[in-house]
Amino acid sequence: MSPMHWHSRVWCGTLIDCPxxxxxxxxxxxxxxxxxFGFIESVExxxxxxxxxxxxxxxxxIQILSPGCFLFPAFCDLHLHAPQFLYQGTGLHLPLMQWLEKYAFKAEERIDADPELARRxxxxxxxxxKEHGTGTVLLFGTIKERSNLILAEVMQSEGIRAFVGKLSMDKSSSKTYVxxxxxxSLEAAKNFVETVRSLNTEGPKLVEPVITPRFVPTCSDELLDGLGKLAKDENVRIQSHLAEARDQxxxxxxxxxxxxxxxxDAHGLLTPRTIQAHCTFLGPACFDRLHDRGTAIAHCPLSNAYFSSQPFKLREALDFGVKVGLGTDIAGGYSIDIMNSMRTSVLVSRMREGQRTESLLVPSGPPVEEGESVSIDWKDSLYLATRGGAVSLGLPENAxxxxxxxxxxxxxxxLFDGSTQEGVGPLDFIDGVPNESAISEEMLEKWWCIGDMRNRIELWVQGRKCYERRQ
Known part of the structure; x- marks a missing residue:
């Protein structure tokens, strides 16, 4: 039988992406x-x-897209604390180390003690x-294997590509959560890696384990050294927090x-398989080192505003060739919507650029030179939310x-109804749609700025539909 006879799905319409x-x-x-198998075989x-x-x-x-519709890559969330979703949107008034003690450790301990609560x-x-278009997510879990296996099973059954990290922490300010x-800790991490890899699944296996030292304050040198060796021996991804807040x-x-x-670095935990969250206190020499090691950064601009006394130097990291994607950092960030992370990343970068140019506006100061801007724009952020996240995670070559x-x-x-030409959800096109079917950059920017989940009709992960908006 000719290969053309066993294709699972054919789409025809507008494609938009950020190469x-x-x-x-x-x-x-x-x-x-x-x-x-859920992979793209041809684009013509x-x-x-x-x-x-x-x-x-x-x-x-066969699915032919209606006018006003387009396919866009699913979002990647590079940093999310799954158990902290329990209290999303609350408790953001404390410095990081106090916040961990009062909110994070307690929520994670509750999840570990109650499997039903974990599953809910x-x-x-x-x-x-899925409502917010996230098809791939890098997750911090808890310290107990059972809760993390529930997390892995739920993500797999819900059709989300998930990288699940069982927390490793042999030191803690909490006497009961350690x-x-x-x-x-090393035995538990090794067993978790083996167990997740052996999970039976229907369809494509979407869940993988991740070595997850919470951060340096909660891990002894012995534990970090063992985790570095385990990650190397088992070829496992690594995630943690790096240079996040002044108190940390x-x-x-x-x-x-x-x-x-x-x-x-001393314990072999900066590798091409590593993603470090935040990095707000790093400068050029450190970015150069991360680039040399192949380590990626999960930029979480919303939580940085709450827990870091300075913003992440995003443009500088990109100029050094560091791999960067976006994260929500639930619950240090209050929004699970990567579109919020995109908008905030641009906003913060523009404020940084404004501060930079203001510092140069003195009579004897040098002029602002072309090419020195530290801001990014909406197109840059769309890349970070999609292709940037995929590259950071080491997904297949063209992911x-x-x-x-x-x-x-x-x-x-x-974006709009093809029959009525009226905008969908929060989008209005007062002067009408300029072309009956074409999607312009202006229309795309409008969606980026004010679009929401009402504009999202379906979500597909590795060729399988995992979400469809209720009419």
Whole structure:
């Protein structure tokens, strides 16, 4: 039988993605063929009729997009504390280390003590992620294996690509929320990796384990050294927090006598498989080191506003070639919507640029030179939320964009009703739609600025639909 007879799905319409930083690519009249494994097999341009498509792909599901609709890559969330979803949107008035003690540790301990609560929390979390277009997520869990296995099972059953980290922490300011020893913590981490990898699944396996030292203050040198060796031996991704807040940075300097980036590096935890959250207190030399190590950064601008006394140097990190994606940092950030992270990342960068240019506005000061801006724009942030996240996670080569070989992780977005020409959800086109079917950059920017979940019709992860908006 010819290969054209076993394609699982064919899409025809407008594709929009961000192949590289600063670029938005709008391709009309595209035909995308997704095979039975959920990967894109071909992308071809040129208008097609339904009759021609059905003749060419007789055993495939064919979907022709309506005017006003387009496919966009699913979002990647590079930093989210799953158990903290329990108290999302509350308790953001304390410094980081106090906040952990009063809110985070207690919520995580509750989850570990109550499997039913864990399942309810994680099921609700999965629902909200899908509503907001997140198809891939890097998750911090808790210290107990059972709760993390529930998290992995829920994400797999809900069709979300999830990287699940069982917390490793043999030191803590909480006497009741800590693992008994480095040896016990390492044994638990190793067992968790093996168990997740052996989980039986229907369809594509979407869940993978992640080595997760919470951060330097909660991990002894012995534990960090063991986790570095485990990650190398088992070829597992690593996630943690790096240089996040002033009180945390001072804590590490006081306890270890050196910055946390040196601690991580000494134990083999800065690798091409590592994603470090925040990094707000890093400068050029550290960015250069992260680039050399291949380590990525999860930029969480909303939680930085609450817990860091200075913003992340995003533009500088990108200029050094560091891999960067976006994270929500639930519950340090109050919004699970990556679109909020995108908007906040641009806002913070513009404030940084305003501060920079104001500092130069003195009579004897040098002029602002072209190319020195530290701001990003909406196109840059769309890249970070999609392709940037995929690259940071080391997903298949073309993941995060619509190219041959990429997993079909996509959201179907509608900006306007093709029959009435009226905007959908919060979008209004007062002067009418300029072209009956074309999606322009101006229309896309409007969606980026004020669009919401009402514009999201469907979400697909590796060729399987996991969300459909209720009418």
């Amino acid at each position: 590289r930083i600063g670029q938005v690519r709008i391709r009309e009249n595209q035909t995308v063929v997704v095979n039975q 341009g040129g208008p097609q009729t339904e009759e021609v498509l059905r003749a060419r792909y007789p055993n495939s599901n 929390t994680y099921t609700c979390l999965a629902k909200r992620l 693992e008994p020893s480095p040896t016990a 940075v001072n804590w590490v300097e006081r306890e270890r006598g050196k910055p946390d980036i040196d601690v991580f 995060g964009r619509f190219e041959v070989g990429s997993p079909f992780d996509a959201q179907l977005i509608q």
